[in-house]
Amino acid sequence: MKAAPFEYSRPADIDEACALLAADESARVVAGGQTLVAMMAMRLARPTRLIDINRIAALSYIRTEGDDVKIGATARQCVAERDALIAKSAPLLARAIPNIGHAATRARGTVGGSLANADPAAELVLCAITLDAVIEYRADGESGEIPAREFYIGPMITTLPAGAVLSGVRFPIWRGKVGVGFHEVNARRSDFAFVSAAAQVELGDDGKAKRIAIGVGAATDFPLRLDSAEAQLSGTALDEKTVRDALRAALADVETLEDLHASADYRRRVAVDLAARALADARNAAQGKPHAH
DSSP states (O other): OOOOEEEEOOSHHHHHHHHHHOOOTTTTEESOOTHHHHHHHHTTTOSSEEEOOOOOOOGGEEEETTTEEEEETOOHHHHHHHHHHHHOOHHHHHGGGGGOOOHHHHHOHHHHHHHHOTTOHHHHHHHHHHHEEEEEEEEEEEEEEEEEEHEETTEOOOEOOTTOOOOOOOOEOSEEEEEEEEEEEOSSTOOSSSSSEEEEEEEEETEEEEEEEEEEEEESSEEEEEHHHHHTTTTSSSOOOHHHHHHHHHHTTOOOOOSSOOOOHHHHHHHHHHHHHHHHHHHHTTTTOOOOO
16 A cells, blocks of 8 residues: 655744644654654555654754753654763663664654654653653744653653644753663564563662662553652662562552553563563662673
């Protein structure tokens, strides 16, 4: 099959993109097109107009600003994957991005496109929720922002206002003895994950968890932050039994997804296992130990 007919626009700046989007409720923004174009080819998406923001130079950047790493909507995933600033200041992203699709997918896919698409299994969405990232957007000539934990409300559903274009995202920089971990399970490497888990830990001088963030993806309608486990594990040495007990308790009443790929019970059990591994990796990295593959 091939896509249904559509109009094509290439705006000069983001405000022009917003105006085009506001004028046609069936228009869609395209950047890397790694999801949208495939959906159009299968007639699962039939936009009347594609608004191509690829060449808006102001949307392609990776930089630090204050205590944040800021990434523009059209920054390529492959660029972020290799960026020294991200490796230093947002190491969880550096760990997670190589798990996104194939190298060819990351060569075209954009950071903003993945965040806006809101797939429950998307690695970047999991990182955004785990790290309390803030989504930035532009609408009606004004800039706005939404915390990631308020941005995602369902599978492929966000709180981005109608007519708004996602312009970037900012991730807070953690200081001190910081380590990260990321694990996922899928049928084949590069396929969508059945379950994924991310962790970032800051250890105090006593070797105990001073600050901790744990997220689980692909197991629920959108990635989940395990706040109760974080609270229970704060101030501990993150030993395996304490970690697993906290994770099991945090996920005990969570309604996990069930589909042809995995049962709800499988997803819950594997989420505990992957989160425990991610936390062990994060603790070890914060202690200066090499990452175990």
